[in-house]
Amino acid sequence: MRHRLRGTWPRRPCRARLDRRYHRTGAIHRALRRRCARHPRRFSCCPNQGGPHRDRVLRDLERHPQLRIPEGHGRRGATAAYPRHRRFHRGLQLGRHPGHVRCRSACGHAAHPVRSHLSAVVREARLKIAIFSDIHANWQALEAVLRDCPPTDETLCLGDVVGYGGDPKHCIDxxxxxxxxxxxxxxxxxxTDPEILEWFNDDAAAVVRWTVDTIGEDRIAWLRGLPDSHVEHDVLLVHASPRDHIYEYVLDTAVAFANLELLNGGVCFHGHTHVPGIFGMSDGQVTHEYRVDKFSLKGPALINPGSVGQPRDGSPMASYGVWDVDNETFEFRRVKYDVKGAQRAIRKAKLPERFALRLETGR
Structure with a gap:
């Protein structure tokens, strides 16, 4: 009552103070400030407030950190270009969830830049998975693929991390x-099973023995614990084929037809052949498609992303793919890498020369 007796009223915070309070918080929490239900003129950043939208936006921003608004790009910087009578209304800047913001251009108000940005994050967030296969101890190729790969939610590897190449420890690590x-x-x-070396040619078996002597017991134990199949979002993942998860090569239409029948209209990702492409069915006939492009996933289908470290389709570029789970598409991608460096690693380890030479031609 003291201010009433003096005939004065408590002053509202000035615009500069509101700006300082607004920019003092982080980019995520700044965009999620909302009006307090008890005091409409106040704003709350309490972690327990904000409704179900807040957790989803935070999760999407953590998943896509490159889409955050940096400091200095908020309200103060955006309003500088506007006349005073057309600056952002406080209700648009410090209001509620980004999805509730409306652009009222007819009234002279513009949508808040942080708000519209976060709304785009929520709208565009989709589940994407990178699919790698047959790295084969080629660190130079793996490094190039990691640089080229777009942001994804997770990565799946279809097997053969070792073999042929000279950097098994680096790739496993x-x-x-x-x-x-x-x-x-x-x-x-x-x-981990020397008995199957009888099925390998002499050069490939020699590389396996060198790998066992090089990588150490911990890495061998990791290889021993790898599963031979996995189901992700109702899609089967194997190294070789649905019929034989580890050893069968799907290179011709007869083998592809037998495996497509086992899928019952489903989709399977596999590797092993080092040849990218999609085996499918059309009018009862087996089809095969491949190009560096995006394909829709229609079962039954056998999808091979190609080899990261030992491509054998005539192109020396590393091959992999990105699976868009929500849109049901798969994109084949190729990237150049340091072939000379991979060859030097093979020769330094004194492995068979033909494994170094074939990297130049992709055969």
């Missing part, structure tokens, strides 16, 4: 550090 779900390939299995 990178895969384990990133925590990728990895399946076992025939070269991975050969490192």
């Amino acid at each position: 990178e895969v384990t550090k990133r925590g990728w779900l990895t399946l076992v390939g025939n070269h991975d299995r050969a490192c």
